[in-house]
Amino acid sequence: QSALTQPRSGSGSPGQSVTISCTGTSSDVGGYNYVSWYQQHPGKAPKLMVYDVTKRPSGVPDRFSGSKSGNTASLTISGLQAEDEADYYCCSYAGSYTFVVFGGGTKLTVL
Amino acid sequence: QLQLQESGPGLVKPSETLSLTCPVSGGSISSSSYYWAWIRQPPGKGLEWIGSIYYSGSTDYNPSLKSRVTISVDTSKNQFSLMLSSVTAADTAVYYCARRPMHVVYFEDWGQGTRVTVSS
Numbered sequence: 001q002s003a004l005t006q007p008r009s010g011s012g013s014p015g016q017s018v019t020i021s022c023t024g025t026s027s028d029v030g031g032y033n034y035v036s037w038y039q040q041h042p043g044k045a046p047k048l049m050v051y052d053v054t055k056r057p058s059g060v061p062d063r064f065s066g067s068k069s070g071n072t073a074s075l076t077i078s079g080l081q082a083e084d085e086a087d088y089y090c091c092s093y094a095g096s097y098t099f100v101v102f103g104g105g106t107k108l109t110v111l
Numbered sequence: 112q113l114q115l116q117e118s119g120p121g122l123v124k125p126s127e128t129l130s131l132t133c134p135v136s137g138g139s140i141s142s143s144s145y146y147w148a149w150i151r152q153p154p155g156k157g158l159e160w161i162g163s164i165y166y167s168g169s170t171d172y173n174p175s176l177k178s179r180v181t182i183s184v185d186t187s188k189n190q191f192s193l194m195l196s197s198v199t200a201a202d203t204a205v206y207y208c209a210r211r212p213m214h215v216v217y218f219e220d221w222g223q224g225t226r227v228t229v230s231s
Contacts, residue, residue, distance in 0.1 A: 036217035038158075045207060045221040046158065057219065089158055093216040099171055100216060104157040 003101035004029065004090055011109040017078040020106045022090030023071060028101055030071035034093035037066060037075045040105075041086045049088075050075060077108075085110040113137040115208045115222035123202075123229050129195040133208030133222060134188070141166045141186045146211045148218060149182060149193045151204040159204075163211060164191055198229045 005023040012018040022029065022037075029035055035053045038046035048057050050066035053073065063079045073092070077084055090103040119131035133147070140147060149161040162172040164182045172180050181194040195202060205226050209218040 032216075034216040038218075045223050046218075047221075048217055048219050051215070051217040051219075091158070091217070097174060099163075099173070100160045102158040102160070 003094070004092060004103035006088075006090060006103040006106045008104070009107045009109065011111055012077075012080045013111045014080055014082065016080050017076060018080060018108065019074050019076045020088050020090075020108065022073040022075070022092075022103050024073075024092055024094075024101070025071055028092040028094040028098075029068065029073050031095075032093045033068070035066065035068060035073040036091045037064075038089045038091065039084075039086045040089065046089060080110055082110050084108065113210065113220050115210065115220060117206060117208050117222045117225035119206075119225060119227070121226060121228060123198055123227060124231050125199055125229055126197055129193070129198050129202060129227055129229070131193045131206055131208075131225065131227070132190055133192070134190040135210075136189070138210075140184060140189045140191060144213050146213060147184065147191045148209045148211055150207045150209055150218065150221075152207070152224075153201070153204040161193065161195075161206075200229050203227065203229045 033053050037050040039049050040046045053068045054066045065076050067074050087105045089105045094101045114136045123129045146163040148163040162182045164170045179196045184191045205224040207224045208222045210220040
């Protein structure tokens with residue numbers, strides 16, 4: 001069982017917006033602004049999409065945005081496109097002993 | 112362009128030691144700006160951080176795996192390695208090497224991953 005809780009699946013039609021949640025505790029998500037999100041297509045390595053809760057690496061479309069409220073972080077994808085169909089994983093700093101924890105992943109389907 | 116490429120046996124017997132290497136190209140492993148990490152993904156499951164190493168040899172390990180894990184660095188070969196002892200079927204996974212910038216908590220570059228199966 002993963003330390004961070006994500007819905008196992010989500011879906012949306014092209015052009016719509018979808019939000020994926022990631023729930024942790026005050027010891028990880030709620031305690032630090034160090035949440036990152038990764039996109040993983042089948043058979044591929046994860047790709048960093050959002051870091052430090054809200055920041056986007058160079059080259060990531062601004063359709064991807066992150067936020068956090070309390071112990072829950074969220075990734076919102078607006079203007080959904082077919083290529084956004086993938087698995088998404090959240091990750092959070094969890095203190096100097098545990099360091100980082102990941103979510104179990106959300107499989108996003110573009111209808 | 113930084114490239115990471117995991118290498119090692121795809122099949123390991125139970126109770127033996129899993130050994131993987133990650134050569135780094137397009138950048139120096141001796142850079143003071145990065146940590147080098149191992150992350151794994153069991154079939155159909157989520158990601159799990161195994162541990163990280165700095166070029167100086169300083170390491171951090173996942174507490175749940177710490178007793179079985181050793182991560183080392185070879186600056187002369189520009190590579191770092193993972194050893195996981197006493198493996199069981201639960202250690203079957205795709206193993207990734209990755210790079211993490213210093214003073215941040217995200218992994219910005221990843222290898223393509225290598226599948227390791229633990230089976231007799």
